Amino acid sequence: MSPKNIRMDCDRALDLLIARGLEQSEHDSEFLQSHVASCPSCTEQSQTINRAVNDMRSSVTYANPAMVRATQMRVRARAAELRAQQETMRPLWISSALALGWAVVSMPLLWQGFSWLGHATHMPELVWQTGFGIMALAPITAVGTIGLASKFHNKATS
Amino acid sequence: MSFAALVATPWLEREGAKIARGLRRHDPDTLDHLIEVYQHRLLRYLVYLTGNREFAEDLFQETWMRVLERGNQYNGKSRFDTWLFAIARHLVIDASRKKSCLSLEALTNPAEESNVATMEFASAEPTPFEHSHMREESERVDSALSHLDAVQREVVMLRFQEEMSLDEIAEVTGAPLSTVKSRLYRGLEALRPRLEMTGKAVNA
Numbered sequence: 001m002s003p004k005n006i007r008m009d010c011d012r013a014l015d016l017l018i019a020r021g022l023e024q025s026e027h028d029s030e031f032l033q034s035h036v037a038s039c040p041s042c043t044e045q046s047q048t049i050n051r052a053v054n055d056m057r058s059s060v061t062y063a064n065p066a067m068v069r070a071t072q073m074r075v076r077a078r079a080a081e082l083r084a085q086q087e088t089m090r091p092l093w094i095s096s097a098l099a100l101g102w103a104v105v106s107m108p109l110l111w112q113g114f115s116w117l118g119h120a121t122h123m124p125e126l127v128w129q130t131g132f133g134i135m136a137l138a139p140i141t142a143v144g145t146i147g148l149a150s151k152f153h154n155k156a157t158s
Numbered sequence: 159m160s161f162a163a164l165v166a167t168p169w170l171e172r173e174g175a176k177i178a179r180g181l182r183r184h185d186p187d188t189l190d191h192l193i194e195v196y197q198h199r200l201l202r203y204l205v206y207l208t209g210n211r212e213f214a215e216d217l218f219q220e221t222w223m224r225v226l227e228r229g230n231q232y233n234g235k236s237r238f239d240t241w242l243f244a245i246a247r248h249l250v251i252d253a254s255r256k257k258s259c260l261s262l263e264a265l266t267n268p269a270e271e272s273n274v275a276t277m278e279f280a281s282a283e284p285t286p287f288e289h290s291h292m293r294e295e296s297e298r299v300d301s302a303l304s305h306l307d308a309v310q311r312e313v314v315m316l317r318f319q320e321e322m323s324l325d326e327i328a329e330v331t332g333a334p335l336s337t338v339k340s341r342l343y344r345g346l347e348a349l350r351p352r353l354e355m356t357g358k359a360v361n362a
């Protein structure tokens with residue numbers, strides 16, 4: 001085998017070695033086994049990985065139960081705050097959805113109403129159309145403003 | 159796909175979706191359960207990254223607080239542990255910037271990897287759970303790993319202790335697959351003489 005081919009085999013073996021424990025095809029496993037058996041460099045690499053794996057698995061770091069409990073308590077307290085915030089935001093979301101729904105449904109009627117009023121009172125078009133715009137956007141603007149205000153309030157209090 | 163993977167994948171997806179639902183609702187029981195399940199693995203990862211148990215414990219709490227705050231960002235489709243570790247990693251980077259801990263800067267800037275100083279690696283404090291033999295082994299590997307750069311130590315740990323795939327490690331570290339591989343190769347390369355030396359010393 002040429003040195004280039006040997007190098008390629010070693011590269012492939014190394015790729016398979018660092019993926020140990022993960023899913024490998026039967027073909028790859030057979031190649032790895034036979035290559036490692038005949039290549040001193042890859043044997044050494046394999047041994048290093050085995051040693052590292054064994055050493056790491058036998059190394060022990062346990063979390064201190066008191067620290068874990070303290071974390072759980074802190075997380076619970078903050079979760080309760082966030083849930084309370086979510087609860088206060090819920091009516092706002094509902095009213096936003098309603099306002100949006102109402103705006104969509106009432107838009108054509110509102111347009112017709114303003115158009116009729118504009119023509120009946122001989123108002124300039126720009127005036128009644130601006131009036132329509134303000135009326136159409138009023139509920140959404142109001143809800144949006146309240147929403148933003150409560151969001152800032154929540155951020156400030158958290 | 160193997161039979162095991164075929165069975166495990168839908169289960170993981172269901173589990174992920176359940177966790178995502180709980181996190182979106184800020185459900186305290188879900189969070190309690192997650193802290194319980196991932197406590198040792200998360201702390202171990204943080205200790206490996208920071209090299210300091212006390213610092214790791216502070217970040218442990220902060221990680222869970224951030225999981226709670228950003229819970230709605232977990233989509234439930236990927237593994238929860240990779241998402242958790244990525245959050246922990248970001249916190250380590252933020253905190254080490256504040257502490258101006260130079261070696262961890264390389265976690266964000268791979269170009270600086272070659273300049274990274276090795277860290278003082280404090281082994282975990284003994285706990286009632288630890289057996290003396292295990293403690294000896296722990297000291298041995300801690301000292302071997304302590305000579306690795308933080309980025310190399312991280313990938314070696316994620317691959318061989320956490321048994322994450324290379325793709326999952328790339329997800330946690332935000333690094334391309336090729337970078338993950340090269341860190342792993344270089345980490346093992348650096349680890350080899352240390353492990354051989356300590357192996358001989360133990361066998362002697």
Ligand SMILES: [Zn+2]
Pocket residue numbers: 009010011013035039040041042043
């Ligand atoms: Zn070889």
